[in-house]
Amino acid sequence: MANLFLVSVLSIFGMALTSNAATTYMVGDNSGWDISTNLDTWASDKKFQVGDALVFQYSSSHSVSEVTKQHFDSCNTTNVVNTYSNGNTTVPLTKPGARYFLCGNKLHCFGGMKLQVNVEGDDQASPTGAPQTQPESSLPRPSSKSNNPAALVPTSSSIAGRDNSVFVAFLCFMSTVFWVV
Numbered sequence: 001m002a003n004l005f006l007v008s009v010l011s012i013f014g015m016a017l018t019s020n021a022a023t024t025y026m027v028g029d030n031s032g033w034d035i036s037t038n039l040d041t042w043a044s045d046k047k048f049q050v051g052d053a054l055v056f057q058y059s060s061s062h063s064v065s066e067v068t069k070q071h072f073d074s075c076n077t078t079n080v081v082n083t084y085s086n087g088n089t090t091v092p093l094t095k096p097g098a099r100y101f102l103c104g105n106k107l108h109c110f111g112g113m114k115l116q117v118n119v120e121g122d123d124q125a126s127p128t129g130a131p132q133t134q135p136e137s138s139l140p141r142p143s144s145k146s147n148n149p150a151a152l153v154p155t156s157s158s159i160a161g162r163d164n165s166v167f168v169a170f171l172c173f174m175s176t177v178f179w180v181v
Helices: 002-019 039-044 069-074 106-110 162-180
Strands: 024-026 053-057 064-067 082-084 088-092 097-102 114-120
Touching: 039 114, 064 088, 069 097, 082 088
Parallel strands: 024 053
Antiparallel strands: 053 088, 064 082, 064 097, 097 114
């Protein structure tokens, strides 16, 4: 009887892991938010969901500006939605739709330092697992870019996301089935 209870608890825990599994993406992975990073290629194989977050790591010669599509297409850095310049920026993806980011240095933007992400909607009413934006003053300022931002933040490929949680839930379910049978 105690074993059945234990298996049930593990199954419920596994299912809870899948309910609000959000992924934190390190923009540019090991290269970070930098002019040398091919951001279109980086984003092409990612599936961004409501509740996920983008982490931008960059040096003091860069910034991150969120803009409209029109300003994104023309690299207009004067009329922005949000601007971040602390070198360590986390942007939560709280609603579905296209989001546009570019470097505040217009020449860098023209050189390809801009990112469009399409955030897919979540069937749940609200993303309770969504990361919260932190004010810039509360984040540590990097002293200089070491060209290895992965040393500061894990890459998106190394962070457990939705796929791993589904796998854990499946294992818990199968253990319950085998226990009962």
